[in-house]
Amino acid sequence: MRTPAPDKVFEALGDPVRRFILQLMATGEQPASMIVTAVQRHAQISQPGVSQHLKVLRDAGLVTVRAEGTRRLYTLDPEGVxxxxxxxxxxxxxxxxxAQPLDALATEIARGKRARRAATGPDHAAEQRPDEDARHA
Incomplete structure (x- = not known):
């Protein structure tokens, strides 16, 4: 499955009717008939107009649709979000x-310090600590 392109996602989000449709789907999967009814209460728009908005949302990767008999059920696509x-x-x-590469670098530096301390032994590490304390005083 392809990752949705941000320009398509934001282009789709630019329309208030499509944003309203997404808000409807935020509660879970919705049948197309319920979406059409809710959108028509919200704005003067035909059923084919709502279908076109749903197509734009699908093409942008913001919603998915599945067939269940003759019904079409729409849901938010987490990849688009x-x-x-x-x-x-x-x-x-x-x-x-x-962030992740820098975290990995920090881990490698810490491993190197532990390896050097282990190689020099506990006596050598104890000898260095007083000098370090003197430098920081």
Whole structure:
């Protein structure tokens, strides 16, 4: 399955009717008929118009649809929501993509320090501690 493109996701989110549809689906899977009825109470729009909005949301990766007999059931697609969240996170935390590699580097540095201490033995480590304390005093 492909990761939704953020530009498509945000383009789809740009319409208030589509945002309303997503809010309807936030409570769980919804039949198309319920979505059409709710949207028509919210805005003057035809059934084909609601279907077009659902298609845009599907194409953007924000919702999925499954058939159950003659009914179509729509639900939020977590991958689309995650794509939007990830894009927004990069705006607010531009260093976030580097967090994991830096954590890995810190782990390797700590391992190296432990290995050097183990190689020099406990007596050598005890000898160095007073000098370190003197330097920090």
């Amino acid at each position: 995650d794509a939007a969240r990830a894009w927004l996170t990069r705006l607010t935390d531009p260093l976030q993509p580097f």
